[in-house]
Every structure is written in C-alpha cells, then in structure tokens.
Amino acid sequence: AQTVTQSQPEMSVQEAETVTLSCTYDTSESDYYLFWYKQPPSRQMILVIRQEAYKQQNATENRFSVNFQKAAKSFSLKISDSQLGDAAMYFCAYRSAIGGGSNYKLTFGKGTLLTVNP
Amino acid sequence: EADIYQTPRYLVIGTGKKITLECSQTMGHDKMYWYQQDPGMELHLIHYSYGVNSTEKGDLSSESTVSRIRTEHFPLTLESARPSHTSQYLCASSSTGDNQPQHFGDGTRLSIL
Numbered sequence: 001a002q003t004v005t006q007s008q009p010e011m012s013v014q015e016a017e018t019v020t021l022s023c024t025y026d027t028s029e030s031d032y033y034l035f036w037y038k039q040p041p042s043r044q045m046i047l048v049i050r051q052e053a054y055k056q057q058n059a060t061e062n063r064f065s066v067n068f069q070k071a072a073k074s075f076s077l078k079i080s081d082s083q084l085g086d087a088a089m090y091f092c093a094y095r096s097a098i099g100g101g102s103n104y105k106l107t108f109g110k111g112t113l114l115t116v117n118p
Numbered sequence: 119e120a121d122i123y124q125t126p127r128y129l130v131i132g133t134g135k136k137i138t139l140e141c142s143q144t145m146g147h148d149k150m151y152w153y154q155q156d157p158g159m160e161l162h163l164i165h166y167s168y169g170v171n172s173t174e175k176g177d178l179s180s181e182s183t184v185s186r187i188r189t190e191h192f193p194l195t196l197e198s199a200r201p202s203h204t205s206q207y208l209c210a211s212s213s214t215g216d217n218q219p220q221h222f223g224d225g226t227r228l229s230i231l
Binding site: 033035037043044045046047050052089091104105106108109110111113 | 149151158159160161162163166168176177208212217219220221222223224225
C-alpha cells in the first residue's frame with residue numbers, strides 16, 4: 001500500500017516571501033500521479049498543482065511550483081511571493097496510474113497548516 | 119470552480135437518528151467519492167463509485183452506506199447515528215482520464231450528541 005508523509009504539521013511565512021512544503025511518499029509502482037490540494041478554513045478543498053510521475057519536468061502553476069524527485073520519492077511544493085490568501089491546510093496526495101478497479105483513489109498525507117504573516 | 123454541492127453544511131443531531139448527507143455534481147462525472155476527515159487530520163476514503171449502480175467500500179471502515187442511482191447524485195446514509203460518527207464528510211467527483219483530479223464539495227460537519 002502507498003503512504004504519503006508530510007513531516008511539517010505547521011509552517012509560517014511572511015507575506016511576499018517564499019515557502020516550501022515537503023512531501024514524501026512510498027510506493028512500489030513506477031507510474032502514478034501526485035497532487036497538492038489546498039483547504040482554506042471552512043472552505044472547499046481545491047487542486048493547486050498536479051504532477052505525472054513519467055514527466056521529468058517539474059509542474060508549475062503561476063506562483064506554485066513543485067520539486068519532484070522520483071528516485072527520492074519526494075514531491076515538495078514551493079509557493080513564491082506568498083499572499084494572505086495562501087493561508088490554508090495543504091495536502092499532498094498520491095494516485096496510482098494503473099487503470100481500473102480502485103486505483104482512482106487518492107491517498108492523502110496528514111497535511112501542513114500554512115500561516116501567512118502580514 | 120467545480121460544481122459539486124453538499125447539504126447540509128452543518129448538522130447537529132441526537133444519537134440514534136437516521137441521517138442522509140446529500141452530494142450532487144453537475145459536471146457529468148462518472149466517479150464519485152466520500153471521505154471522512156477529523157479536525158486537522160488527513161482524509162480517509164470511506165466509499166466510492168465508478169458509475170450508476172456501482173459502489174465500493176473505501177480504505178476506512180464505515181458504518182455508513184451509499185447509493186448511486188443517478189450519475190449526479192451520491193448520498194451517504196447513517197441508519198443510527200452515534201457520537202463516534204462525529205466528523206467532517208467530504209464528497210468528491212472526477213471524470214474518466216488518467217490525470218483527472220478530484221473536485222471536492224464544501225463538506226458536511228456532522229456532530230452527534
């Protein structure tokens with residue numbers, strides 16, 4: 001079974017600064033997908049960024065980028081120019097790429113609570 | 119913004135009551151999911167469905183049941199609520215396609231007294 005570990009229960013960053021949230025995972029599969037989701041307090045969980053394991057290029061979405069190290073099974077999220085609206089719980093998630101059956105399920109880490117200080 | 123809706127947002131109810139948490143999506147997604155999330159904790163999959171009349175239990179054992187009679191509707195039912203059922207329940211959906219993400223509803227915060 002796959003596991004996802006987020007070793008930082010809480011992080012804080014000054015507005016306009018850069019912060020990196022770490023995520024490691026354990027799998028025996030060679031093909032899979034990785035996601036970062038953001039859950040603001042009492043609000044809807046939304047997708048921040050996704051990465052296909054077969055792609056060597058790191059995914060980027062505006063101020064959000066990832067550092068995907070497949071050999072190390074590491075998938076960190078970098079937030080540049082942090083804004084107050086970035087404050088939220090961030091979850092790293094894994095999904096197998098083997099089609100069919102139960103493999104559309106997501107396995108989540110425990111989350112990192114990000115505080116942005118003005 | 120994903121069009122997936124959960125009702126109610128908050129529910130406080132007594133032990134022994136029958137509860138149905140509603141989840142509907144207007145995106146035509148064939149796959150739908152229910153997660154349970156305790157405060158400050160990760161999400162655990164309790165049920166999923168890959169299409170009409172298809173339901174499966176997830177990784178976390180749950181006393182709840184689900185049904186999928188229509189593509190857009192995936193309600194979750196607790197026949198007799200207990201305090202141990204107090205949690206947040208999140209519904210999600212996704213379309214077919216290898217890299218398609220799951221879209222989440224706002225969740226239902228359930229408190230059983």
